[in-house]
Amino acid sequence: MKPVLYSYFRSSCSWRVRIALALKGIEYETHPIHLLKDGGHQLSDEYKKLNPMGQVPALVIDGHTLADSLSIIEYLDETRPDPPLFPRNDPHKKAQVRQVSHSIAGGIQPIQNLSVLKYLGDERKFEWGHHWINKGFQNLEKILQNTSGKYCVGDAVSMADLCLVPQVYNANRFKVDMSQFPIISRIHEDLNKLEAFKAAHPSKQPDCPDEMRE
Amino acid sequence: MKPVLYSYFRSSCSWRVRIALALKGIEYETHPIHLLKDGGHQLSDEYKKLNPMGQVPALVIDGHTLADSLSIIEYLDETRPDPPLFPRNDPHKKAQVRQVSHSIAGGIQPIQNLSVLKYLGDERKFEWGHHWINKGFQNLEKILQNTSGKYCVGDAVSMADLCLVPQVYNANRFKVDMSQFPIISRIHEDLNKLEAFKAAHPSKQPDCPDEMRE
Numbered sequence: 122m123k124p125v126l127y128s129y130f131r132s133s134c135s136w137r138v139r140i141a142l143a144l145k146g147i148e149y150e151t152h153p154i155h156l157l158k159d160g161g162h163q164l165s166d167e168y169k170k171l172n173p174m175g176q177v178p179a180l181v182i183d184g185h186t187l188a189d190s191l192s193i194i195e196y197l198d199e200t201r202p203d204p205p206l207f208p209r210n211d212p213h214k215k216a217q218v219r220q221v222s223h224s225i226a227g228g229i230q231p232i233q234n235l236s237v238l239k240y241l242g243d244e245r246k247f248e249w250g251h252h253w254i255n256k257g258f259q260n261l262e263k264i265l266q267n268t269s270g271k272y273c274v275g276d277a278v279s280m281a282d283l284c285l286v287p288q289v290y291n292a293n294r295f296k297v298d299m300s301q302f303p304i305i306s307r308i309h310e311d312l313n314k315l316e317a318f319k320a321a322h323p324s325k326q327p328d329c330p331d332e333m334r335e
Numbered sequence: 336m337k338p339v340l341y342s343y344f345r346s347s348c349s350w351r352v353r354i355a356l357a358l359k360g361i362e363y364e365t366h367p368i369h370l371l372k373d374g375g376h377q378l379s380d381e382y383k384k385l386n387p388m389g390q391v392p393a394l395v396i397d398g399h400t401l402a403d404s405l406s407i408i409e410y411l412d413e414t415r416p417d418p419p420l421f422p423r424n425d426p427h428k429k430a431q432v433r434q435v436s437h438s439i440a441g442g443i444q445p446i447q448n449l450s451v452l453k454y455l456g457d458e459r460k461f462e463w464g465h466h467w468i469n470k471g472f473q474n475l476e477k478i479l480q481n482t483s484g485k486y487c488v489g490d491a492v493s494m495a496d497l498c499l500v501p502q503v504y505n506a507n508r509f510k511v512d513m514s515q516f517p518i519i520s521r522i523h524e525d526l527n528k529l530e531a532f533k534a535a536h537p538s539k540q541p542d543c544p545d546e547m548r549e
Binding site: 169173174175183185187188189191192193195196199200212213215216217219220223224226227228231232237240252260263264267 | 426
């Protein structure tokens, strides 16, 4: 049985996992979960059996149902080691990959995600999203001065890069001035040349509305 | 040279790392960083050389300066495997440990941390903190129904438990009704009986003000 990914085309967390699946050449079926229709299908009782957090993605694989994007990516890397998403046998460099990943997936994205913006209210949401992404990228740019090579940590694609690309997409949605961040911008451009990153893009997903296809 | 932990007594992220260091029996020096004085010492140029994110903790160990609590904990577990903070040779259970950890360290704490509350404004901050911890714990309680034994994942202490304890402390600060969460409450109580958890408590830290010692 093929793995099944419960996903939303524009969700950062779904996108990270799609890149990992594509890099590792894992074939899977996409089961779209619409985050906006009917108040959000991710909050239905049926979906919450798969992921009690009521968030995408969830991945059914190897007889398990996994949730939480970074946990899924680490699982995929442990069970399908090639190509690696972490430097092997280098705990310090692995810590750098996790630091960059968490600075985005823990330090930026959760503060500007859909449910937080909804609770915050329409009046502040654009300025709020802009503020936290801008501030997070100022910090990230400094971290990358120490860790980056061709990609976020050294010259090999890692979990950190899977977090970077969807966050840049959100930065653009919130009109963050990316010219402040030359390292992030350069890495983002290089990553987008890779086939796995192209295949995982929101515009290539079955639930992407026609008017948003590129 | 002893490792040096840059820490604030009441910071959740510092606290997680202190528990890991105590469990593994690693001796270290504490260098307190006051998060409130003079607008926050974590934002000084000097400290930001250690951690460009301007957040505690940072740990100087093995000739490296590490930042980000979960990355530090994973590093300590890779370089000092005993006692383990993850189930060994079980990628599915490891994914559960990370899922619980991220649901707190990525899904709750960042939305109610000091800088977010400050930016939000005094008027909404208490209700906001209460809302997100309460909501996060509702989800977490459901996850723990599937994963917990004596502790968050099975019967061994793991990284997930290191995240749980400081978050319950914050839940109490924000007057969350913990009687809604019998599993979280039971695990929290059991963890607090362990010596490493006692030693890492804010009230035992050198920078804890006298009036807050227990």
